[in-house]
Amino acid sequence: MxxxxxxxxxxxxxxxxxxxxxxxxxxxxxxxxxxxxxxxxxxxxxxxxxxxxxxxxxxxxxxxxxxxxxxxxxxxxxxxxxxxxxxxxxxxxxxxxxxxxxxxxxxxxxxxxxxxxxxxxxxxxxxxxxxxxxxxxxxxxxxxxxxxxxxxxxxxxxxxxxxxxxxxxxxxxxxxxxxxxxxxxxxxxxxxxxxNGALRPHLENARLQYSEQAAIMESHLDRFSPLGIRYERPKGGFYFWVSLPEEINPRKLMARCLERGVSFTCGDMFLLREAEQPYIRLCFTHERSEKIDRGMKIIAEVLQQGKELQL
Ligand SMILES: Cc1ncc(COP(=O)(O)O)c(C=O)c1O
The missing domain is CATH 3.40.640.10 (Type I PLP-dependent aspartate aminotransferase-like (Major domain))
Structure with a gap:
């Protein structure tokens, strides 16, 4: 032992x-x-x-x-x-x-x-x-x-x-x-x-802040579900792992969003080699609520157009 x-x-x-x-x-x-x-x-x-x-x-x-x-x-x-x-x-x-x-x-x-x-x-x-x-x-x-x-x-x-x-x-x-x-x-x-005992109160604040940010991101993701988006609510950490509908290419979506100032990570970064896969990773801790709100609206618009344009 x-x-x-x-x-x-x-x-x-x-x-x-x-x-x-x-x-x-x-x-x-x-x-x-x-x-x-x-x-x-x-x-x-x-x-x-x-x-x-x-x-x-x-x-x-x-x-x-x-x-x-x-x-x-x-x-x-x-x-x-x-x-x-x-x-x-x-x-x-x-x-x-x-x-x-x-x-x-x-x-x-x-x-x-x-x-x-x-x-x-x-x-x-x-x-x-x-x-x-x-x-x-x-x-x-x-x-x-x-x-x-x-x-x-x-x-x-x-x-x-x-x-x-x-x-x-x-x-x-x-x-x-x-x-x-x-x-x-x-x-x-x-x-x-x-x-000085500063870590505990800092973490308590961070958890509250991150919960609020995660909730905002989630409320947008819920609205995306008619577009074929799937995700599970994380119980902690930094990320939503979101699966896109088959007809949307995550890399193309990422490039279009980046043009409008919104960035996230494509799921293939986490694989042994680049492969076609349907996931993107959205981080809810990096930006404050208001920016998350704006960013998610932009992703929704690009997704909507992507559906029409077969991104
Ligand atoms: C699972 C995991 N381990 C470690 C790290 C980074 O750790 P460090 O900055 O201490 O090297 C990250 C950062 O993204 C991570 O996700």
Whole structure:
């Protein structure tokens, strides 16, 4: 049984991206197989591919990663680790159910599979709190936990953290000691901010603000439904994952909206390779309510014309 019991098991990094880079470099070599949910956060995909790793996709549904498919994969190959965003997943907004979490941990123990849990959005729930992190349920020490202040405060801070079993934490610390890209001043300022108890009220405000913004975006999406738009309300995080009707090409829609000053992300960014797919990802946290309102009206107009023009 190995839980996080000492500060030595926590390593401060220059954002999650550096944390993920250090973990991936320790756990796998070029050519090795690594598993990720598909779709997935593109920063992780780009990283694994640039390190020469072979990414094996595991499909998801609204209850999170498909553990039945994962078990089939594990029964015939030995990937080095699984990367997952189980809570308010980027881009889908889906959250892994409590049952799937237990099943995933059982598989990880059975096959000795390290799990890299990226929990960037955990504290940004829109109503009730999410299920416990995989790391909180981990008795074997197989889960490496990753989080960041990028979503809690702002990305330019470049401060994140990794929590891992003692052995891995020691190796990560040694690697981190070689890195000269540490934002020391930012860490000192953040430490003072946390000591002053400023994070909790900030998060309470942020959650209220984001709930209001999500509600505005949702009210527009509801009005889009006669146009064939489908989505599920996220319970937290930053995004609506929206499926477009077959006849609308997401890339063309994106280009038309961009001409009118509205940007969003096309779903193919989150896949292993560009492919035709019907999704776009809309972010409800970046802009305030009034701009979201204006932006959604523009998307509606372009969609309406797109239907007529066969975009
Ligand atoms: C799942 C996930 N992890 C990590 C990050 C970024 O983390 P950082 O800025 O700390 O590198 C993002 C940002 O989009 C994300 O969606």
């Amino acid at each position: 190995e839980q996080i019991s000492s500060p030595e098991q926590v390593v401060i990094t220059s954002g999650s991206q550096e944390g993920l880079y250090l973990i991936a470099s320790l756990l796998a070599r070029p050519g090795d197989l690594v598993l990720t949910e598909m779709p997935t956060y593109f920063g992780s995909l780009q990283l694994f591919q640039s390190l020469g790793m072979q990414v094996v996709p595991v499909p998801m549904d609204a209850d999170g990663l498909r553990v039945d498919v994962l078990e089939r994969i594990l029964s015939h190959c030995r990937p080095r680790f699984l990367y997952t965003v189980p809570t308010y997943h980027n881009p889908t907004g889906w959250t892994m159910s409590a049952i799937r979490r237990k099943q995933l941990l059982a598989l990880s123990e059975k096959y000795g599979l390290p799990i890299v849990e990226d929990d960037a959005y955990r504290h940004l729930h829109l109503d009730k709190e999410p299920p416990p992190a995989l790391k909180a349920l981990d008795h074997s020490g197989h889960v490496v936990y990753l989080n960041t202040f990028s979503k809690l405060l702002f990305p330019g801070l470049r401060i994140g953290w990794v929590a891992a079993n003692r052995k891995l934490a020691q190796l990560l610390t040694r690697m981190k000691e070689l890195s000269i890209t540490t934002n020391t001043l930012g860490q000192l300022a953040l430490a003072a901010y946390l000591r």
